[in-house]
Amino acid sequence: MKIAVIGCGNMGGALVKGWCASGMAEDITITAKTQSTLDTYQELYPELNITLSNTDAVRRSHYVIIAVKPWLVNQVIGEIEADLDGKVVISVAANVRHPRVDYYAMPNIAAEFSRSMTFISHADKDKTVDDAVLQLFGTIGRVMIVPESQFTAGMMMSGCGIAYVMRMIRAMMSGGVEMGFTPSQAQEIAQQTMQGAITLLQESGLHPDVAIDKVTTPGGVTIKGLNELDHSGFNSAIIRCLKAGLK
């Protein structure tokens, strides 16, 4: 499976790191605007193929991942279009359509650690997503096939969701520091608690409300904290945050 990754910044780089971690480095050719970006990746993964030429990368590959900023997508595809015959073009750029793109994918930067939540849609809504494409993104985390109409919602929950979860962790840290923990202790506690909650849901298959009941003693301190969250509009804030991107 030969892959060209056009653009190796936050997102393209996370995909490359995730794929390289699964032993795919020698099958991947990356491009960037500057040689220094390429040199950084070459140092990390000596088997990776690097080039400043987008056409060169495309000629060596069957799958072409477009991971440049949205406003550069037209320009980059224009540059490589003559070499795209028989190739599968997958764009991860947010909210940009192009007639030569076969699939739209919306991963997140946890792809670096094979923990992405990736949404995929075939550009032609009457076609199904190829197994090989599912497998490619399955290597770097979980994949969900959704209609393109759900892409922005998916992006808000997952791509942008990373930032919202970070804010939750930061808020827990602020509370922890006020109660006397050092910032690094507070970060460790918040992260481990978040990880514990996620593992609990994943392993037990419980609905969050059922898991909440397990740690909530009637008249105890957990319910006091939960009610304080409700009085402060926590639920509503999260819902409004996720829907803000749909406006």
Ligand SMILES: NC(=O)c1ccc[n+]([C@@H]2O[C@H](COP(=O)([O-])OP(=O)(O)OC[C@H]3O[C@@H](n4cnc5c(N)ncnc54)[C@H](OP(=O)(O)O)[C@@H]3O)[C@@H](O)[C@H]2O)c1
């Ligand atoms: N960041 C996210 O969480 C996220 C999530 C999902 C989707 N996306 C999508 O991913 C795309 C990239 O976002 P990003 O945050 O990764 O941007 P970024 O960090 O700015 O990276 C852009 C990359 O494109 C390279 N580049 C610029 N012009 C190029 C050209 N003409 N040919 C080849 N490469 C070129 C840059 O090279 P240099 O390094 O040399 O400057 C850089 O490596 C966007 O369309 C965004 O919507 C991002």
